[in-house]
Amino acid sequence: MKKLIFIFFLGILACANPKEKTQLVEASCGQCKFGLDSQNGCDLAVKIDGNAYFVDGAKIDDFGDAHDENIGFCNVVRKAEVTGKIEGNRFKASSFKIVEE
Template identity: 80%
Template sequence: MKKFIVLIFFGILACANPKEKTQIVEASCGQCQFGLKNQNGCDLAIKVDGQAYFVDGAHIDDYGDSHDENTGFCNVVRKAEVSGKVEDGRFKSSSFKIVEK
């Protein structure tokens, strides 16, 4: 009986903490490319299943000049492999890696 209660406790605990997920997403400037309007200036965002989220844990200029004509996030949408989770309407990134230019 004691083992059963412990198993139930860990099962509930596992369900209560959403796991981070690694996925390939579109990444770009939230304002310039994804039409997000809830903050000023150019900021990194991703689009998952048609929904755009600003990113915490990575900065738009960490991946080169954001206004570069050919690769800048303000001008192009790029693919990225990300890990993290959506929390309070923002993507909390634990890893962010560009997979193509």
Template identity: 80%
Template sequence: MKKILILVFLGIVACNTPKEKTQIVEASCGQCLYGLDSQNGCDLAIKIDGQAYFVDGAHIDDYGDSHDLNTGFCNVVRKAEVTGKIEDGRFKASSFKIVEE
């Protein structure tokens, strides 16, 4: 009986744990272009299904000058391939790669 309960418990935990997935998303500055105001300064954010999330695990300046007129996240929306999950209203990235168009 104990073994069955343990297996049921493990099954429930496995089903409720948010899974990481890889997807193509829009990426930009959360404050400048997505209107997020929960933190100060320029920070990397992505949009999934029309909802913007700040990104943990990648920094806005890791991909060049964020204020560059042609490629900076504060001025343009770029495409990115990301892997991660949404947790506590933020996107926890285990990988973040710019997709060149």
């Protein structure tokens, strides 16, 4: 019986998705500022633990003109509070909020 319970809980753990977490990250254009080259054009990316990931769930122009000299993601790296998780080589965002400094 103990083995059956152990196998049951092991199965649950194996099928569980990683939980989303909220964290403060750097956000910018993946191509212009973070050196990502896996896709063409300017796209929103975040840097988490030194690694850059393109973002699903938010777009680069959702926060103003991406090419604006002062706040555009193609010209500056900004701080953002994000909630989500990394899946594959992408960050799946359920919330994305710019933190003004």
